Amino acid sequence: MVENLFHEFGHAMHSMLARTRYQHVTGTRCATDFAEVPSILMEYFANDYRVLSQLARHHKTNQTLPEDMIAQLCASKKQFAAFEMQTQVFYSILDQIFHGEHPLKKSTMEILSEVQNQFSCIKYVPGTAWHLRFGHLVGYGAKYYSYLLSRAVASSVWHQCFAADPLSRDTGERYRWDMLAHGGGREPAVLVENMLGKKLSTEDLVDALLAETMEH
Numbered sequence: 001m002v003e004n005l006f007h008e009f010g011h012a013m014h015s016m017l018a019r020t021r022y023q024h025v026t027g028t029r030c031a032t033d034f035a036e037v038p039s040i041l042m043e044y045f046a047n048d049y050r051v052l053s054q055l056a057r058h059h060k061t062n063q064t065l066p067e068d069m070i071a072q073l074c075a076s077k078k079q080f081a082a083f084e085m086q087t088q089v090f091y092s093i094l095d096q097i098f099h100g101e102h103p104l105k106k107s108t109m110e111i112l113s114e115v116q117n118q119f120s121c122i123k124y125v126p127g128t129a130w131h132l133r134f135g136h137l138v139g140y141g142a143k144y145y146s147y148l149l150s151r152a153v154a155s156s157v158w159h160q161c162f163a164a165d166p167l168s169r170d171t172g173e174r175y176r177w178d179m180l181a182h183g184g185g186r187e188p189a190v191l192v193e194n195m196l197g198k199k200l201s202t203e204d205l206v207d208a209l210l211a212e213t214m215e216h
């Protein structure tokens with residue numbers, strides 16, 4: 001719940017700190033590729049002892065959670081990181097195929113079966129059609145991959161800018177004015193480049209995602 005609160009607060013900050021000239025491109029009204037970057041970045045803060053110790057206190061004794069307890073909690077959340085990543089990749093590919101030029105003679109269940117067997121270590125169960133209840137395939141319409149893309153960018157920003165000192169005022173101000181202030185008024189790639197001081201290549205993005213699964 002704390003992680004979720006931080007996540008949603010990332011979206012809130014994106015809107016509150018927006019200073020765009022036009023209201024229709026303010027805050028979260030930006031490219032879907034970038035929309036989850038500020039929120040996913042906040043999840044890194046939610047999993048950091050230096051941040052959590054500022055607010056997670058016992059309501060009577062005012063004691064903070066012990067550092068090793070927080071470390072264990074964070075480690076347990078990462079237990080199936082590689083499998084979760086694989087599932088996200090599988091969903092993204094399925095979403096691309098459903099909205100791309102898929103062979104029309106095949107049913108969505110046949111396509112699902114082929115893609116799941118190829119990209120997930122949990123094989124398709126014949127006769128099942130869970131994709132019919134997976135609303136993201138409709139709501140996101142070929143943009144499901146943006147979760148992974150946003151995670152890769154957020155991971156790069158966290159590791160390069162905040163990991164050494166998440167409470168740095170200078171970095172926070174830079175993040176505010178280089179990234180959050182512009183909403184959808186500027187190309188997301190330009191915002192990221194200004195923050196990181198370099199362009200992110202596809203290899204950089206893949207490496208950032210791989211690092212996520214290797215950390216624990």
Ligand SMILES: [Zn+2]
Nearest residue numbers: 007011036039
């Ligand atoms: Zn979100």
